[in-house]
Every structure is written in C-alpha cells, then in structure tokens.
Amino acid sequence: MPSTPVPRTDEELVRIVLETADRALKELGGRPAAGPPADPGTRRNLAGSARETGRAVQEVSEMMKNWATHVPWDELADFADFGADDPAGPESFTRFLTDRYPEVRTALEDLVEPAALRITADPDEEYALDKQAYDFYRPAGRDLLRRTEEFHDWVEARRRTETWQYSRLLEAAPGSVAEISNDLGRRARGINFNSQDYLSLNAHPAVREAAARALGDFGPHSAGSPMVLGNTRLSNELEEALGRLVGLDHVTLFPTGWSAGFGTVTALVRPEDWVVIDRLAHSCLQQGARAASKNVVRYEHLNIEEVRRHLGEIRRRDSRNGILVVTDGLFSVDADWPDLLALQEVCHAHDATLLVDVAHDLGSMGPGGSGVLGMQQMTGKIDLVMGAFSKTFASNGGFLASRTPAVKQYAKMFGGPHFFSNALSPVQTAVVLEAARIVGSAEGDRLRARLFAAIDALRGALGGHGLECLGSPSPIVPLLIGNEKLARTANRFLFDRGVLAFMVEFPVTPSGSARFRLQVQAAHGPDEAREAAAIISASVEDARQYLSSAFRMGTR
Amino acid sequence: MFDAIVVGARCAGSPTAMLLARGGHRVLLLERAQLPSDVLSTHFLWPHGMSYLNRWGLLEEVLRTTPSHTAVHLVNEGIALTGEVPEKLLRTHFEELHGDGGGVVTTHASVRRRVLDGILMDAAASAGADVRQGCTVDELIVEEDRVVGVRGRTRAGTRFEERARIVVGADGRNSFVARALGLAKFDERPRCTFAYWTYYSGFAPGGLQLHRRGRLAAAVVPTNFDQNMTLVWGPSEWASAFRSDVAGHFQQALSFVSPDLAEQVRSEGQQEERFYGTLDQAAYLRPLYGPGWVLVGDAESFKDQCTATGMTHAFRDAELAAAAIGSWLGGREPLDRALRSYEERRRSQNAAAYYDYACTLAEMRPLRHDELQLLAALRGNQEETDRYIATHADIAPVSEFFQASNLFLINDAARETSDQHAIFDGFAETSRSYLRNPFS
Ligand SMILES: Cc1cc2nc3c(=O)[nH]c(=O)nc-3n(C[C@H](O)[C@H](O)[C@H](O)COP(=O)(O)OP(=O)(O)OC[C@H]3O[C@@H](n4cnc5c(N)ncnc54)[C@H](O)[C@@H]3O)c2cc1C
Ligand SMILES: Cc1ncc(COP(=O)(O)O)c(C=O)c1O
Numbered sequence: 001m002p003s004t005p006v007p008r009t010d011e012e013l014v015r016i017v018l019e020t021a022d023r024a025l026k027e028l029g030g031r032p033a034a035g036p037p038a039d040p041g042t043r044r045n046l047a048g049s050a051r052e053t054g055r056a057v058q059e060v061s062e063m064m065k066n067w068a069t070h071v072p073w074d075e076l077a078d079f080a081d082f083g084a085d086d087p088a089g090p091e092s093f094t095r096f097l098t099d100r101y102p103e104v105r106t107a108l109e110d111l112v113e114p115a116a117l118r119i120t121a122d123p124d125e126e127y128a129l130d131k132q133a134y135d136f137y138r139p140a141g142r143d144l145l146r147r148t149e150e151f152h153d154w155v156e157a158r159r160r161t162e163t164w165q166y167s168r169l170l171e172a173a174p175g176s177v178a179e180i181s182n183d184l185g186r187r188a189r190g191i192n193f194n195s196q197d198y199l200s201l202n203a204h205p206a207v208r209e210a211a212a213r214a215l216g217d218f219g220p221h222s223a224g225s226p227m228v229l230g231n232t233r234l235s236n237e238l239e240e241a242l243g244r245l246v247g248l249d250h251v252t253l254f255p256t257g258w259s260a261g262f263g264t265v266t267a268l269v270r271p272e273d274w275v276v277i278d279r280l281a282h283s284c285l286q287q288g289a290r291a292a293s294k295n296v297v298r299y300e301h302l303n304i305e306e307v308r309r310h311l312g313e314i315r316r317r318d319s320r321n322g323i324l325v326v327t328d329g330l331f332s333v334d335a336d337w338p339d340l341l342a343l344q345e346v347c348h349a350h351d352a353t354l355l356v357d358v359a360h361d362l363g364s365m366g367p368g369g370s371g372v373l374g375m376q377q378m379t380g381k382i383d384l385v386m387g388a389f390s391k392t393f394a395s396n397g398g399f400l401a402s403r404t405p406a407v408k409q410y411a412k413m414f415g416g417p418h419f420f421s422n423a424l425s426p427v428q429t430a431v432v433l434e435a436a437r438i439v440g441s442a443e444g445d446r447l448r449a450r451l452f453a454a455i456d457a458l459r460g461a462l463g464g465h466g467l468e469c470l471g472s473p474s475p476i477v478p479l480l481i482g483n484e485k486l487a488r489t490a491n492r493f494l495f496d497r498g499v500l501a502f503m504v505e506f507p508v509t510p511s512g513s514a515r516f517r518l519q520v521q522a523a524h525g526p527d528e529a530r531e532a533a534a535i536i537s538a539s540v541e542d543a544r545q546y547l548s549s550a551f552r553m554g555t556r
Numbered sequence: 557m558f559d560a561i562v563v564g565a566r567c568a569g570s571p572t573a574m575l576l577a578r579g580g581h582r583v584l585l586l587e588r589a590q591l592p593s594d595v596l597s598t599h600f601l602w603p604h605g606m607s608y609l610n611r612w613g614l615l616e617e618v619l620r621t622t623p624s625h626t627a628v629h630l631v632n633e634g635i636a637l638t639g640e641v642p643e644k645l646l647r648t649h650f651e652e653l654h655g656d657g658g659g660v661v662t663t664h665a666s667v668r669r670r671v672l673d674g675i676l677m678d679a680a681a682s683a684g685a686d687v688r689q690g691c692t693v694d695e696l697i698v699e700e701d702r703v704v705g706v707r708g709r710t711r712a713g714t715r716f717e718e719r720a721r722i723v724v725g726a727d728g729r730n731s732f733v734a735r736a737l738g739l740a741k742f743d744e745r746p747r748c749t750f751a752y753w754t755y756y757s758g759f760a761p762g763g764l765q766l767h768r769r770g771r772l773a774a775a776v777v778p779t780n781f782d783q784n785m786t787l788v789w790g791p792s793e794w795a796s797a798f799r800s801d802v803a804g805h806f807q808q809a810l811s812f813v814s815p816d817l818a819e820q821v822r823s824e825g826q827q828e829e830r831f832y833g834t835l836d837q838a839a840y841l842r843p844l845y846g847p848g849w850v851l852v853g854d855a856e857s858f859k860d861q862c863t864a865t866g867m868t869h870a871f872r873d874a875e876l877a878a879a880a881i882g883s884w885l886g887g888r889e890p891l892d893r894a895l896r897s898y899e900e901r902r903r904s905q906n907a908a909a910y911y912d913y914a915c916t917l918a919e920m921r922p923l924r925h926d927e928l929q930l931l932a933a934l935r936g937n938q939e940e941t942d943r944y945i946a947t948h949a950d951i952a953p954v955s956e957f958f959q960a961s962n963l964f965l966i967n968d969a970a971r972e973t974s975d976q977h978a979i980f981d982g983f984a985e986t987s988r989s990y991l992r993n994p995f996s
Contacts, residue, residue: 006754006830009802063669063832066589067596070730114746114792114836130916137963138926140983279961286961290968298961482905483912510955512909548742
C-alpha cells in the first residue's frame, strides 16, 4: 500500500487531455479563430475544458515532462487557471485548439499509442531476416524427426524471400565466370568468387588429361579403405610429392580435408591431453578437439602470448599429458595467418606439439607454392602439417604430414576416417598429383602471379569504394559487412547483378560479423575484379538504403 | 562566441560540456528544465556506466547517497545464474573504445535521475562551462548551410541568441536539434517493450535481480532514498490490455514472473510513488554529425529499456564526442576527420551487433529451447556466466560470446542436465501457452 495517495499515471492523464481537447474542439465546430463563441453556455463549457486540461497536465509527472520535451506542457498547464466567469473568456484556449492542437495532438497521441507500433512489415521477410541458424540448434521435443520442422519453416521463409545463400547449383564448370541457379531454380551468370579453385586448375588441360588417364587405368572407384586395398601406386607418388612440398617426409592421405583434421586430432590426443586451439581454427579441428578431450582451451585469434600463458599454466599443473596446439595457416574467414616461428618455439619450450592446417595457402601462395610455411621460412620446421586438396589441388581429399614414420603409422591406424572410410578415388589421386606438379613448376609461379594481380585489383577497388577488406592479400578476400540483415539483403541484390559471392554468417563467423568471402582465381583478370568491386559496392549501398541502415563497417 | 554550445544537460549533455570545459574550451550548456529533476528512466547503471563516472572523478559523490553492488542475479524460467562483470573485460572494453582502460570499477547502481543529473550538471559548471537552466532552444541559426548558433527563450519569456563553432544536440529522444535539422531516423525497430515501474521501500533485494518468464520480465534494484526501483515489462502488443488496470496487472505480472519477489513486495513493500510507464520505445539511429552540429545520447540513437544501457551509452557518446571535438578545437585534427572517428566507433560492427541484440530481446519472445539450454549449461561455469552478463550489458562484444566454438565449449563443459529444470518438462506446451495475452 502506498504511504500517501499516489497521483494518476501519466498515460491516464494524457488520455484525459486528449479526450477533453477533442470534445472542446467538437464543441467549437471547427470554428476558425475569427471570433470567440458568443453563447455563454459554450463559453462556460470551454472554460471548463480548459481547466480540466490544465489540471490534468499539472498532475503529469516531472519524469514525463522532461522526457517528452516536444510537448508544450507549461503552456497547457496554464489553462488550469481559467475562472468560471473569466471576462477574458477562454480565447487563448480556443486559439490553442484551432492553431496548435493538431500538432500537439500527434505528439500526445504518440505517447499513448506510438505510431511505430502499427507495424506493416512483410512477416515472411521479417522472419527470414531476423533469425540465425543457431536459433534452431537445440530444438525441443523427443521426436528427432518432427523437431526439425521449425528450422525448415525458417529455411522456407529464407528461400521465399531469396535470402538463402546456401545450396546453389552450378550449370557448368566454375571458371572466372559461372552460370548457376539458386535453390528456387532461378538462374544467374556472374563473375565468380564462389569457387575455391585458386589456380584455376579445374580447367587445366594437363589436370583433365591426368584424370582421364587414371579413369582409363584404374576406373572411377578405389573400392576399399587405404588400410585394405584402396590405394594405388599413384597414392604413394602423391604422398612423396606432398612430402617435398611441405618438407616433411611422412605423409598420409585422407578422403577429405575435413577428415584429415578431425582424424589427426582424434588419433593423437587422449582424453587427458590438452588441445590449445585458435578460436577461429577450422571446424574440423574444433570438432576433433571436442571429440578427443574435455581439456580444450581456445585462445584469442593469432595471439601467441596467450598461447604462451596457457601452456605455462597447463605445464605448471600437468607434466604428464600431451598438449596439441592447433592453428590454421591462412585463416579462411579472416585472411590472416599466425607467426609460425614464434608459435613453434613456444610449443617446443613447453613440450607441446604444433599442428598447422594449410588447406588454403598450400599451392596458392608463397615461393614455389609452399604457402604460409614457405613465406615464413618454416617449411620442414613444423611438427605436424595437414591440408586439403579442395582449394588449389582441384579435387577432394586431405593429408597429414609428419617427420617420422611412427606418427604416420599411428595416424593411419587410429585416425578414424583414414582406416574406416573409402580411399581417395584413383581419379582424384591422379588429379592432385598432377596439380602438385604444376604448383611446384614455373607455370605455378606464373599462375600465382596472375592470381595476385587479380587479388590486388579486387582489394584495391573495394577499398576505393570505402569497403573494408579484412586480413592480408591472399586468395581469400573477406569483405566485412557485419549486420546479418544487411549482408543477406546485399547478397540478394548481388545475385541478379552479375557477381557470385558467398556470404558467410553465424556459425561460420561470430554473430554480428557477417561478410562476403570472395575467392579469387588465377583466371580472374584485374578488370573483371574491378568491375565486380563496383557491383558489390552498389549492392551493399542499395541494401543499406533498403534497410535504411546507418551502420558502417569499422570493427570496433 | 563560444567554442561549443551543448543543448540538454543530462547524461549526454553535461559530461560532454564538462569534458570540453576541462579541456580549456569555452562551453555553453543550455537546459530547458530546472535540475535537479527526474526524467523518464529506470536509471540503472552497469559497471561501464559507473566506470565513466569514476574516470571523471564523480563516482564518489554519487556513491555518497546511492547504494551499489557487484552481484547480478538472473533467473530465466527458473534457471538461476549469479555473476558479475569481470574487471578484465571492462578494461579491454575501455581500451578498445577509448584507447585507455583506466579507472574501471565492477559495481553497478541504480541512481535516481534527480540525483545523478544534478551531479553531472554541477560538474560541468565546476569545470568552467556556462550553465543556464530554464532555457529552451527553439531555433538553430544556420548560415551558409552551417549551424552557427541557437536562439531560444528563458522561462521568464526573454529571448536569447548565442553563437558557437559547434552545436551539440544532447536533447534526448524527442531532440529539438534533430527535428530542426530535419534528420531522418535510420534502422527503426518498432517492436519494443512496454514498461511500468514504481518505487517501494521496506525490503532489501541485495543487488540487481532480473527475472524472466514467458513474454514478461521483472527487475528490482536498490536505489536512492532507501527505495527499490521495481519494474515489469512485456511486449508492446500487450500494452493496451495491461494498462486497463496498471496496479492490478503490475502485481499479476510480478507474481507470474517471480512469485517470491511478488510476495516480498506485497508483504513488506511500501509504494512511495505513482506507477510510471511508457510504450514509446521504438529503437532508431540518426545521423551523427553534419556542418556545425553533432548529436550525442538519445538524440543520436535510442534502444529499448530492456538492457538498461541508454545512460551508459550517453556517457560513452559524451567521452567519444568530447574527445573528437576537443581534438579539433585544439587544432590537432580537422573537424571532419575527428568526427569520423566518433562515427567509426558509434557505427561499428560491434555496435551494430549489440543494436540487433537489444532490439531482438525487446521483442520479448519466449526464450527458445536452445537459449534455455545454453543458460542451463552456464550454471557452474562462472567465467562464461560473467562473460554472458558482460555481453548482455554491451561490455564484451556479442561476437565473442555468440561464437560457435565458444558455445560448443560451454555445452561441453555443462555440469547440469535438463532434468534439473522444470521448464524442460512439456516445454512445447508451456512455450505455446506463453503466447496468450494474460491481461486481456
Ligand atoms: C522506460 C525507460 C527506462 C530506461 N531505463 C534505463 C536504465 O535503466 N538504464 C539506462 O542506462 N538507461 C535507461 N533508459 C534510457 C536513458 O534514460 C536514456 O538513454 C538517457 O536518459 C539519455 O540521456 P540523454 O542525455 O541523451 O537524454 P535525456 O536524459 O532525455 O536528456 C535530454 C535533456 O535535454 C533537454 N532538452 C530537450 N529539448 C531541449 C531544448 N529544446 N532546449 C534545451 N534543452 C532541451 C531536456 O529537458 C532533457 O533534460 C531508459 C529509458 C526509458 C524510456
Ligand atoms: C582450413 C580448412 N581445413 C579443412 C577444410 C576441409 O577441407 P575439405 O573441404 O577438403 O573437407 C577446409 C575447407 O572447408 C578448410 O577451410
């Protein structure tokens, strides 16, 4: 119970003002301010309304008056003073009603019935743009199949509004230009930054020739695990070629890059060991870490001082178990890379082992295609190197490279997907082998030079349009957008304007840092890159207008 | 002729004027109302808000009459979490935003505006700003497309005119400066909450309590005068039903969201003031600056009260804008470049992510199954609970907590299973029942 009687709420009071003034205005019959009403009854009523208005306003809280500063509260409060038979009559009130009230009415009405609440957005589009995939990550209910439906409803809304960036289809080989259809079957043709074929080897005649030869020699099927009879002699040649490229002699093949990462971590790490992993390392490594041990420590992206601190803390408590430190070489979402010399030294100082995933950089950058390792003179000096063929080597597959045959044999036996999954097909193996030859040849150098000319042109042009590219020059050009709605809308515009780009958002990137991941190829010409940059910039600008978004793209 | 005229003397305006005056600049601070006085707000300050006060040397004075705490108690659908904002996250926050992580404190407080705003305005005056209350600005002086001063009238009806090198609009949500400039709102988010609150004496809730159930929420925090600010909120779609009986529905909402709190309020609480409320809380952004003008505080951007960050963000704007304007006035940087750095921080990726976070929360949809499981998984994980609280308050970036590998790790580290929480029994039906408007 209140200790003293409390005044009425502001809303109640504002409603009284609105009702009273509306009634008075009606009584005036919309009469222009020319002359005051002559009828004494009307005059009395008006004076009464003026008083009622003024008194209600006097009771409105200070809180409200200092907030809704566009309402002339003081002027309204003065109306409380009209005497019943004031000879001056309610002139000032009448004048207020005819001149000022329409504007004041809108302001008051907004306080009790805000216009913004009368929402007219397309519910489908709102639903599609509002949510994130993670919202559906843990559905409710015990029916495993039925509970997938809520997510599906959202996917359908995204598809109907053409903001679903996934599952597009190629209509032909993905060159520097590609023809695709989105998952509603609508076609588009555009400059293609959507394919991870950095040296454009998919179209290389020698690569296709190698594939055809292997198809003829061995057929399309490997017909077994590499531990049984899935490998051919091409597999051994490939292992040796890769060993030369990364400077580690003992190489094992995996059916995909993903399984190379997952298989390596789960093969080597026991439940009591530690995994210290870059927060942004690839999903195959994160999931491998989770599957292998509960002792997973994530460190801030690229922060080697933090690694040093974690290793120091772990070693102070635990001298018996192993520590695997895990990082990507070129990070595919941010286009940056760690200082590998420093990282490897920190690992050695704490008896920890370093694993580097060179999926994106091997072959596409660095002297002779040696990737980030070669750029930092670290070829052959990293404990463990793994990679994927799916970016530069024109095929599926992945590998683990180590310094000793013991590690290799162990990973083959205990790295699940090596033992328990069908081997790379002979065609894939032959393709990667030929690609590795090209990567290490003078032609490889020429292709990389062309690739980097296109990269520089693209980054330069995007920057020139005021857009922010993250990271350093590499085949991946991440164009930061931030807000998911903005990115999804820009992506929808881009589709029809001749640029194919992949938009990445949560869970690939953290919430609120959506971006376009532009993947450049050797086949892109610098002019093509500049043209694309102009189209992208216009689409982002139009999306901003469409959403009337004021956010720009600085990171902090 | 002043260096700067600041219109509005509360959370955004007074600190802007104070910091500029401390920098040796000639500042005029104009305020329509008489202070000390209240303004519509539930006036909670998170630790970064308190840290600003501390950095400016004003915290001690505020704490002389205001209780403060560090513990934050959250109860979502019966899943209770207690934590506090770690100093390290605060330091990082200030380093990244202002390039200086000094002076942070981990306490929070609820400060009545008639207490706080007076202290802020007096600090501007002590710093040397010319402070004039009861002065309403009703015209901007524009010459050659540039704002060069203001005109207005005093309470007594006298007109005045003043000129300055720059005019700062710190005049709140219904900003006169923004309206006079005809500035459009961007990124409007009409879905928001309705909020009703009042003040009770007679019990001690021990720091901030935030309760959430279905589409309703309640908060209680100790504030000045031995009272507790006690607040309920819900989706604006339910507002008109709610206000048909504010006092009755207030109790009903409280009982629904937290029977214990409702019981405490009923049996021990003395209501000291009327119910205050508003439903006009749609979020927006406005342009930040133009020729001769800058906006700070609610004038430049507003978010729903549900995360209680408006005052702290007004402080942030004041520090950013004063640094930018000061660096121009001091001849260290051209104006445009200085203000662009203000804009970069205010319209950054982190700011956009938080805007989305707060606006989504303001829709007051029932908590989803995955959100509740995440909250359950946080129990016993103090470090991540604290980071969650810091993220909610816009101290740690949304993108660091809501990051796939982080959420996986939280799930993996979970100590409790869903059978420990009643909400997971018959979740789908409960969730559906929450969609019904209980006030109609
Ligand atoms: C229901 C509700 C609850 C809230 N709860 C919280 C909370 O718990 N924590 C939190 O941090 N934030 C909260 N906020 C937000 C917070 O109150 C605002 O963000 C904050 O007050 C903004 O400060 P400001 O200085 O920009 O504007 P205001 O506080 O609105 O100050 C503007 C000043 O400008 C003056 N003025 C206006 N026009 C003129 C003129 N023409 N000439 C001269 N002077 C003028 C006004 O008189 C006023 O004093 C809440 C908001 C609402 C609506
Ligand atoms: C860093 C990294 N590692 C591993 C992989 C997995 O490779 P694959 O697609 O060959 O399975 C990828 C590709 O997505 C990657 O980016």
